[in-house]
Structures are given as C-alpha cells and as structure tokens.
Amino acid sequence: MEDKSKKYMNPYLAGVILGFIIMAAFFFSGEGIGGSGAFKDVVKTTVTSVAPEYSVNSHYFKSAAESEKSPIKTWLVFEILGVLMGAAISGAFAGRLTLKVEHSPKITSKTRIIFAILGGMLFGIGSQLGRGCTSGAGLSGMAVMSVSGFLAVGVIFGSGYLFAWFFKKLWI
Amino acid sequence: MKEELFVSGRDIPFIDPVLHIWHWQIPLYLFVGGLAAGLIFFASYFFLKGDENKYPVAVKIAPFLAPIVIVLGLIALVVDLRHPAYFWQLYTNFRIVSPMSWGAWTLGAIMPLSILWPFSYIYDIKDYFDGRLCKMPFKLISWVIKMIDRYWIIKWIYDWSIKLRKPIAIINLVLSIVLGVYTGILLSAFNARPLWNTSILGPLFLVSGISTGAAAIMWMAKDHNEKIAFSKIDLMLIGVELFFIIHMFMGFLASSAVQQEAAALFLGGEFTAVFWGFFVFAGLIFPAIMEIMELYGYKIPISIPAFFILFGGALFRFIMVDAGQITRFLY
Numbered sequence: 016m017e018d019k020s021k022k023y024m025n026p027y028l029a030g031v032i033l034g035f036i037i038m039a040a041f042f043f044s045g046e047g048i049g050g051s052g053a054f055k056d057v058v059k060t061t062v063t064s065v066a067p068e069y070s071v072n073s074h075y076f077k078s079a080a081e082s083e084k085s086p087i088k089t090w091l092v093f094e095i096l097g098v099l100m101g102a103a104i105s106g107a108f109a110g111r112l113t114l115k116v117e118h119s120p121k122i123t124s125k126t127r128i129i130f131a132i133l134g135g136m137l138f139g140i141g142s143q144l145g146r147g148c149t150s151g152a153g154l155s156g157m158a159v160m161s162v163s164g165f166l167a168v169g170v171i172f173g174s175g176y177l178f179a180w181f182f183k184k185l186w187i
Numbered sequence: 188m189k190e191e192l193f194v195s196g197r198d199i200p201f202i203d204p205v206l207h208i209w210h211w212q213i214p215l216y217l218f219v220g221g222l223a224a225g226l227i228f229f230a231s232y233f234f235l236k237g238d239e240n241k242y243p244v245a246v247k248i249a250p251f252l253a254p255i256v257i258v259l260g261l262i263a264l265v266v267d268l269r270h271p272a273y274f275w276q277l278y279t280n281f282r283i284v285s286p287m288s289w290g291a292w293t294l295g296a297i298m299p300l301s302i303l304w305p306f307s308y309i310y311d312i313k314d315y316f317d318g319r320l321c322k323m324p325f326k327l328i329s330w331v332i333k334m335i336d337r338y339w340i341i342k343w344i345y346d347w348s349i350k351l352r353k354p355i356a357i358i359n360l361v362l363s364i365v366l367g368v369y370t371g372i373l374l375s376a377f378n379a380r381p382l383w384n385t386s387i388l389g390p391l392f393l394v395s396g397i398s399t400g401a402a403a404i405m406w407m408a409k410d411h412n413e414k415i416a417f418s419k420i421d422l423m424l425i426g427v428e429l430f431f432i433i434h435m436f437m438g439f440l441a442s443s444a445v446q447q448e449a450a451a452l453f454l455g456g457e458f459t460a461v462f463w464g465f466f467v468f469a470g471l472i473f474p475a476i477m478e479i480m481e482l483y484g485y486k487i488p489i490s491i492p493a494f495f496i497l498f499g500g501a502l503f504r505f506i507m508v509d510a511g512q513i514t515r516f517l518y
Contacts, residue, residue, distance in 0.1 A: 088460060096464065100473050107477065107485050114488050 022109070037158045044090045047155025051142035053095035060087040091151075119186045130185055206380070206512040212267035214504035217370045218399070219260035220294075221392060221500065223253040224367035225400015227301055229417075231360040234352065242416065244408040248315045251305035252403065257298060286376045290369045297362045300355050307348035309335070315409075367393035370504075374511060382449035382507070382514040385438055391431040392504075398424035399500035402474075406493035414489055418478045421496065425475045432467065449514040458510050466506060470499015 040048045059079040063070040063086065070076035079086040106112040118127035142148040147156065149171055156164020201208045230250040233239070239246045265271045277291040305312060309332060316325040335341050348355075371392030374383040398421055405417035439450035452458045474492035481487040 093460070093464060096469065100469065103473075103491060104476060104480070107480050107487050110486050112485075112487060112491070114490065 033154070034158075037154055040094070040155075041158070044094075046090050047151065047158060048094060049091050049147065049151030049155060050095065050098075051139065051148035052089070052151050053091040054139065055143065056086050056089050056092050060085060121187075122185055126185070130182075206515070209508050209512060210267070211505070212263040214501070214508040215263045216260040216267075217373070217392070217504045217508070218501045219256040219263075220290075220370045221367055221396020221504075222399045222403060222497075223257045223260075223297075223301065224363045224370070224393070225397040226250050226253045226403060227297065227304075227359050227400075228363040228367070228397055229400055229404060230304060231356040231363065234356045235360065242404075242408075242413050243311070243410070244315075244413055245404045245417065247305075247308040247311040249400075249404045249407050250301065250308075251312055253301040254298065254305070257294065257301065261294070286369055286372045289365065290373060293362055293365050293369060297359065297366060300359055300362070303344075303348045303351070304355055304359065306331075306345065307352055309345070364393065367396045370396060374507065377511070379516060380511045380514055381443075381445040381516070382439075382452070382511040384446075385435060387431055387435045387438060388507075391428065391435060394424055394427050394431060395500050395503060398428060399497050402493040402496035402500075405489055408489075415482070418481055418489070418492075421492075422475055422478050422482075425471050425496075429467070429471060445514070445516050449510075452510050452513065458506055461502075462506055466499050466503050470495055470502060474499070 037048055040046065059070075059076055062073075062076050063080045067080065070080040103112060116124040116127055118124055138148065142151070145152055145167060147153070147167065149168070153164055153168040153171060156167060158164070197203050226249050229242075229245045230247075233242045234246050265274060268274060277288065278295065280288070281292060282288040309328060313325065313328045313332060316328060319325060335345050368389045371388040371390070374380075374392075375385055375388040377383045401417045401421040401424060405414050405421065408414045408417065436450050436453070439446045453462050474495040477487050477492040477495075481489070481492075
C-alpha cells in the first residue's frame with residue numbers, strides 16, 4: 016500500500032466541512048459543537064458522585080448535584096466520544112494511527128507531556144472562565160452570530176500568537 | 188432519580204426495595220473468570236489441534252495470565268464475603284443443581300491445571316519477556332527456573348507437566364467452557380431477577396469471555412499472522428455476541444411484564460446510554476471496525492481494538508450485575 020501518512024486534507028476544505036458539521040449538529044441535536052463542555056460534564060458527574068456533600072455547597076457543582084438527570088447525559092459527552100473514535104478511524108484510514116509522543120527534537124517526551132498537561136489544565140480553567148472553548152464559545156458562538164463568539168476567537172488566536180513567542184523553544 | 192414511596196412491614200436493608208448487595212467485586216470476578224476461560228480455551232484448543240508453533244503466544248505464553256487473573260477474581264470474591272473464613276465450606280459438598288457449586292469445583296480444578304500449563308512452558312515465557320522494558324516478570328521467571336534446577340521435587344513436577352500436556356489440554360478445554368458458561372449461569376439462576384433470568388446469559392457470557400481472551404492474545408502476540416488470526420476469531424465472536432444481545436432483548440420483549448420492564452432499563456431507561464454507547468458501540472462495534480480495517484491492510488495498533496474489547500467486556504458485566512439487581516417482581 017502507498018504511504019499516505021504525510022498527505023493531509025486541504026485546510027480550507029476541512030474548514031468548510033467543519034462548518035457543515037456545526038450546521039448538522041444544530042439540526043440534529045439542537046446544540047452546537049463543543050469540547051471543554053464534555054470534560055466539564057464528566058468532572059461534574061465525578062465530583063457529585065464522589066463528594067455529594069461538597070458539590071451541594073459548591074456554587075459551581077450545585078446545579079449538577081441538584082439536577083434530576085445525570086450531568087453526564089448530555090449531547091457533548093457523546094459528541095466527544097464520537098470525536099475520539101472517529102479520529103482513530105480517520106487516522107487509521109490515512110495510515111497515521113500509531114501510539115507515540117510527537118515533540119520537537121530539542122526536547123524530550125517527558126518535557127512534552129508535562130507541558131501538554133500544564134497547557135491542558137490552563138485551557139480547562141480558561142474555558143470555564145470564558146464560558147466555552149474554541150469550539151463551544153468560538154465556532155458555535157460565531158455560527159449563531161454571537162458577538163462573544165467573534166470576540167473569543169479573536170482573543171484566543173491573538174493571545175496564542177503572542178504567547179507562542181515565549182514557548183517557541185518547545186517546538187523549534 | 189425516581190422517588191418511590193414504599194410502605195411495608197418488611198425491613199430488609201440491601202434487599203428491599205432494591206437488591207443492592209453486589210458491588211464491584213462480583214462483576215470484576217465474572218470478567219476475569221471469562222477472560223481466564225478464553226485464554227485457557229484457546230491454549231488447549233490450538234494445542235490439541237497441533238498449532239503449538241503456529242500460534243505460540245496463544246498456546247505457550249498468554250495462559251500464564253489465567254491463574255493470575257483468577258486469583259485476583261477470587262480475592263475480590265473473598266472481599267465480598269460476610270464470613271471469609273467459611274469459604275472452604277463450598278468444598279464440603281457438591282450440589283448438581285447449584286451453579287455456585289459448579290463454579291467452586293470448576294475453579295478448584297482449573298486453578299492447579301492453569302498453573303501447571305504455563306509452568307510447562309516456562310522457558311518459552313522467559314524468552315518472551317527477555318529484553319522487555321519492565322524487568323520484573325523476567326527476573327521472577329528466571330528465579331522460578333533456578334528453583335527447578337535446585338530442587339528435585341520442582342524438577343519432577345516440571346517434567347511431569349510436560350508429559351501431561353495432552354490430558355491437561357483435554358480437561359482444560361472442557362473446564363474452560365464450563366467456567367465461561369458458569370459466569371453467566373450464576374446470574375441466570377436467580378429467578379427473582381427478571382433481567383438475569385434468561386437462559387441466553389450463559390452462552391452470551393461464554394462468547395464475551397472468549398472474545399476478551401482472544402483480545403488479550405492478539406494484544407500480546409508478536410507474530411503478524413497470529414495477530415491477524417485472532418483478530419478474525421474475535422471479529423466472528425463479536426458478531427455472535429451482537430446476535431445474542433439482540434435475541435436477549437427480543438426474548439425479554441416477548442416475555443412477561445417484569446421482563447419487558449427489565450428490558451426497558453436498556454431501551455430508554457437509565458442504562459440505555461451506557462449499554463448501547465459504551466458497551467455495544469465502544470466495546471464491540473468500534474473495535475470491530477478497527478479489526479475489519481486491519482484485515483483490509485490498514486495499519487492499526489492492535490492495542491486499540493484489544494483495549495476496547497477488554498474494556499467493553501468488563502463494562503458489560505458491571506452493567507448486567509448493576510441493572511439486574513434493580514429488576515424485580517415487586518409491582
């Protein structure tokens with residue numbers, strides 16, 4: 016079989032397809048797409064079941080603790096499961112599905128994993144302060160012409176561009 | 188949560204209004220029992236077929252996991268007991284109508300045989316672990332080999348374990364099927380729990396257990412042909428499992444009201460998402476898609492489908508034990 020592992024989809028085409036996916040999500044689920052929301056729901060479910068007393072007293076977990084249905088029973092949790100499995104299948108189709116840590120040759124896998132976890136944690140906190148992440152607040156927000164959506168995308172990419180300079184040694 | 192006002196003169200905590208005496212220990216035990224049954228079944232079957240060198244991991248290497256996971260399961264069972272010191276009383280009689288009696292005696296017989304089997308292949312297992320990142324198994328096996336050389340009695344057992352491979356394989360082949368079926372029959376013998384009280388549970392748990400065994404073997408296999416062979420076997424088993432699951436629900440829906448209500452837990456009730464989403468989709472269909480792609484020549488890290496099959500197999504038992512305790516005749 017020919018090596019297809021280096022061939023990626025045209026990014027502009029992928030962007031247009033992503034737009035159609037948001038439309039489909041609104042049509043079928045009545046909600047947009049999102050990433051951080053799914054993790055938030057998993058965290059809420061875990062906290063409300065492990066520490067029910069704490070969650071009732073906490074402002075953040077209160078709504079989940081008092082809700083009738085399980086906080087994990089949301090469209091976003093299933094969407095993210097689909098994203099993970101779909102990504103695995105799509106990666107396999109392109110011959111890219113392997114278990115490895117990708118990093119710059121100048122740093123070790125360990126450094127990469129530590130910074131990835133730190134980045135993920137900051138992203139989690141940021142997405143909760145901003146009430147959504149790139150996909151939830153940004154893409155889904157822009158799709159419904161919300162000002163905050165446009166603002167979020169601008170600030171996310173702007174600050175990303177700015178801060179990339181400080182961390183460029185991790186990559187180049 | 189559905190609130191329910193229950194007025195009764197009975198006071199039976201953990202049983203009334205909902206049976207809630209089996210926690211994580213029982214499903215974990217049922218899972219490892221099925222996994223061990225699968226590992227032992229393939230080892231015995233392919234040994235008797237003469238494919239010892241064609242499928243070396245299945246016959247010689249993977250069975251060493253079986254006694255380890257059985258012990259883990261038995262520890263879980265003992266933790267579950269109210270009076271752990273009395274467990275031996277199961278071995279003071281044999282009741283042909285009691286699945287628990289069958290299970291206790293099957294485990295009692297399969298345990299020493301499942302230790303003897305990998306013991307007879309100890310040099311092959313040593314080679315398998317040679318040069319691995321984790322040095323512990325290699326050191327442990329080297330120590331056992333040293334013991335063989337040092338003590339004549341261990342050497343004697345080792346020599347006999349090699350000579351007795353064929354009779355052990357024949358007995359193990361039968362016992363592994365009994366073990367696999369028993370993990371399901373154990374539940375279906377509860378005629379007061381409508382979800383469990385279906386005869387399809389025995390074959391369903393057997394197939395699911397053997398499928399997890401095949402997944403463990405293909406994960407451990409080094410040789411591409413062996414991986415592919417077990418991938419194909421697993422694919423077939425997933426098909427059979429889906430067939431049984433569909434027929435289990437058809438059976439429930441065609442049965443009495445209590446069993447229809449038991450099925451409703453999975454068809455719109457509280458176990459719907461976790462059963463169909465996590466077990467049927469993530470634990471059966473998704474790994475099946477990966478395995479089909481592998482057969483068509485796509486490069487798939489075998490650990491991904493293998494992990495999801497093992498995960499699905501464990502989750503299936505947790506769901507069945509949990510949901511089964513909710514179902515009842517009390518309406």
